[in-house]
Amino acid sequence: MMQRELPALAVSPEVQLAALAVGALVFATALAAGLLLHPAGLERRARALGAHADSPQTPRARGAQLLAWIDWAIARLSLVRATERRALARTLALAGFRAREAVSLYLATRLLAPLAGALLGLAAGPHTGLAPTAAALAGAGLGLAAPPLFLANRRQRRRQAIERGFPDALDLLVICVESGLSVDAAIARVAGELGRAHPVLAAELQLAAVELRFLPDRADAFANLEARTGIEGIRALVSMLHQTERFGTPLAQALRTLAAEARTAALLRVEERAARLPAVLTVPMIFFILPPLFIVLVGPVIAQLLSR
Numbered sequence: 001m002m003q004r005e006l007p008a009l010a011v012s013p014e015v016q017l018a019a020l021a022v023g024a025l026v027f028a029t030a031l032a033a034g035l036l037l038h039p040a041g042l043e044r045r046a047r048a049l050g051a052h053a054d055s056p057q058t059p060r061a062r063g064a065q066l067l068a069w070i071d072w073a074i075a076r077l078s079l080v081r082a083t084e085r086r087a088l089a090r091t092l093a094l095a096g097f098r099a100r101e102a103v104s105l106y107l108a109t110r111l112l113a114p115l116a117g118a119l120l121g122l123a124a125g126p127h128t129g130l131a132p133t134a135a136a137l138a139g140a141g142l143g144l145a146a147p148p149l150f151l152a153n154r155r156q157r158r159r160q161a162i163e164r165g166f167p168d169a170l171d172l173l174v175i176c177v178e179s180g181l182s183v184d185a186a187i188a189r190v191a192g193e194l195g196r197a198h199p200v201l202a203a204e205l206q207l208a209a210v211e212l213r214f215l216p217d218r219a220d221a222f223a224n225l226e227a228r229t230g231i232e233g234i235r236a237l238v239s240m241l242h243q244t245e246r247f248g249t250p251l252a253q254a255l256r257t258l259a260a261e262a263r264t265a266a267l268l269r270v271e272e273r274a275a276r277l278p279a280v281l282t283v284p285m286i287f288f289i290l291p292p293l294f295i296v297l298v299g300p301v302i303a304q305l306l307s308r
Helices: 013-035 039-051 059-077 082-094 102-128 132-178 183-193 199-214 218-229 232-247 251-307
Strands: none
Touching: 082 102, 082 132, 082 218, 102 132, 132 183, 132 199, 132 232, 132 251, 183 199, 199 218, 218 232, 232 251
16 A cells, blocks of 8 residues: 655745744753853752762652752842842732742743744744734734733632632631630631632631641731732731730620621622623623524514515
């Protein structure tokens, strides 16, 4: 049987030049990163790699080494200042990324995303009918805007998840405190009970319970909980816990009042979304619902008139 030859893939000169430019950019980046190292550091790193070359490593260990290398490389490049790095770390924590290498990994993603977008744009250019340069620029623009949009979207969804579970958490806190549990035990118990219904809030409360046991100052644990969540309800809860510990006010009564306010606020948010629904549905109704309705109702009459 004769083998069928595959047609040769035609590559335009613009695509070839773009591939060469990308290869040169990657080589220059790797060379610059190597030159930033001290020669003694290079020798020490080579000896360490040689010592661990024969030892078996798990995928998790290799992933940890890769994250450590990315963190080291981004730190050596000094892309952001210390204040900007702390602000970015707080933003990432609000989105749920609390790892030590989260800032470096996000910065590396922002550096590589335009390059990946440009390559995808060049690959999709012949199928979209765009010129290679326009396709590469469009892909680079999408890659540049994708990480901040993803971070903002994840932060918003995480905030909404915490707000949905906060009234239930307050109700459970009221029950636990009225049954005789301390604040630390009540928070740990509520975190365990909310694990399935509201896992995001349960994880934050579990971390707060651990910090309450190990941190020397309880105020630091409450401040960390407020900084990690960033919602008004948690801020009010932390302020109320500070007041009860400082002035000795009844904790159960204060929690019950706060729980009623949280339920009222949640109901108001639902009513606000319901009130916005007619305005939101106006545009889809005009463009997608009314035209088919007119075609179904008036179409037969027009067809009969044209057939006469």
